[in-house]
Amino acid sequence: MKKIAVVEDNPDNRLLVRVILEPLYEVREYTDGPSVLAGLEPEKPDLLLLDISLPEMDGVAVLQRIRATPGLRDLPVIALTAHAMAGDREKYLSLGFDDYVTKPIVDERVLLGAIQRRLAGGPPAPDTVPAEPGLVVSGTLDQLRKRGGDKFTAEMIEVFLQYTARMIAQGRLAYAEGDLVGVENALHPVKSSAGNIGATRIQELAARIEDLARNREPEPIGSLLMEINDAFIAAKPQLEQIRQSLIHL
Ligand code: MN
Numbered sequence: 471m472k473k474i475a476v477v478e479d480n481p482d483n484r485l486l487v488r489v490i491l492e493p494l495y496e497v498r499e500y501t502d503g504p505s506v507l508a509g510l511e512p513e514k515p516d517l518l519l520l521d522i523s524l525p526e527m528d529g530v531a532v533l534q535r536i537r538a539t540p541g542l543r544d545l546p547v548i549a550l551t552a553h554a555m556a557g558d559r560e561k562y563l564s565l566g567f568d569d570y571v572t573k574p575i576v577d578e579r580v581l582l583g584a585i586q587r588r589l590a591g592g593p594p595a596p597d598t599v600p601a602e603p604g605l606v607v608s609g610t611l612d613q614l615r616k617r618g619g620d621k622f623t624a625e626m627i628e629v630f631l632q633y634t635a636r637m638i639a640q641g642r643l644a645y646a647e648g649d650l651v652g653v654e655n656a657l658h659p660v661k662s663s664a665g666n667i668g669a670t671r672i673q674e675l676a677a678r679i680e681d682l683a684r685n686r687e688p689e690p691i692g693s694l695l696m697e698i699n700d701a702f703i704a705a706k707p708q709l710e711q712i713r714q715s716l717i718h719l
Pocket of ligand 1: 478479480521522523524
């Protein structure tokens with residue numbers, strides 16, 4: 471079985487990637503750049519899936535270190551990113567990534583196809599325009615159930631509920647302190663967690679807040695943070711109910 475290392479700081483995304491990969495590959499998980507850089511030489515994976523947006527050291531910096539290390543330089547590395555914009559593929563390929571997969575991972579065949587091509591030494595996939603947020607997530611929970619079963623879907627919802635509550639609170643606190651970098655860092659993972667389970671409204675609000683914070687525009691982040699908090703509180707009972715029914719099926 472080929473071995474794949476995954477670096478991803480978002481627990482929902484990690485769980486999703488693990489469930490997709492585990493039937494086919496041996497999976498090693500890391501949550502940040504320094505730990506994967508320490509683990510690559512002893513673990514010798516066949517391929518690395520590398521999140522771009524990571525705390526402290528981002529994925530591009532991790533890749534640069536890998537390409538500068540003689541024993542690791544030829545390791546196939548696929549970028550995983552939620553910053554999906556036209557032209558990103560060229561950008562990441564020119565930085566030295568072997569391929570590029572966008573999050574949320576709605577269709578597992580895209581990820582598995584990229585891995586299989588890379589392990590076989592084939593060329594990266596042709597560019598595709600990323601789908602609109604709101605459009606890709608309908609039926610997301612059904613897809614999760616098909617992919618990972620009811621228990622897995624219930625676990626994804628539980629992780630989402632706990633993690634998102636914490637990140638929204640963290641974002642509001644950062645905003646109150648005038649820390650827009652903190653707002654950006656707190657809302658970025660909310661966007662992809664919400665996308666994974668199909669919580670479109672929360673996903674869209676998180677994306678808007680993240681963009682404003684990244685551009686260091688304080689308005690109207692305050693009211694959007696209240697809106698996303700309300701949207702989360704509104705979605706919570708419904709998600710909790712779905713989670714319960716999945717456990718008791
Ligand atoms: Mn990340």
